[in-house]
Amino acid sequence: MKNKLRQLDETFLDLVVGIVFFGVVSAILGMIITRGDFLYLTGAVAGMVVAIGLVVHMTVSVKRAVHMDTHEATKYMVKCSIIRYVVMLLVLVIGINGSLTCFLAIVIGFLSSKFSAFLQNPIHRYITKRILEE
Incomplete structure (x- = not known):
């Protein structure tokens, strides 16, 4: 598994880790604020999954272009930007x-x-780099 992670572009991996991190944090905080609204949790998971899909699509598009x-x-x-929008x-x-x-x-x-993109450097330094080193 770690070999597969090392083969990925590090910036891409940083973005995905950041999206998951911020998605989970926002889902937990939102569930506390909305007092357990299931639709909030569904929306948070959907937003996180779609954001990861959009980053994957953007990475593939740039590599092809x-x-x-x-x-x-x-x-x-x-054309790829219009598809994402x-x-x-x-x-x-x-x-x-x-x-x-x-x-x-x-x-x-x-x-x-x-x-995740704004905080890519700290995410790489404190999270992704440690995942890849082990």
Whole structure:
């Protein structure tokens, strides 16, 4: 398992670890604040899973675009960005039909990828590096 983790790009692994970390923390805090609302937990898990999926899609897209010429890569990246935005919009529409707490949890789950990117260096230093060393 550790060999498979070492083969992944370290930044990608940092982002995924950060998304899971912030997703779990926001789910726990949200469950305390909402006094155990199951729809909040469902939204938090859905937001976290979709955020991980979006990071995976973005990583694969960038790796493919690197091997294309400039014009083709630009068109490809715009198309991939639109796909990610449409997926986010669909998940948010489904969440708003569930309840307001589910919608807010999904938004917080999406934002966990932003927090993870912002704090990538400390996440790498204190969490991911220790996972890979053992």
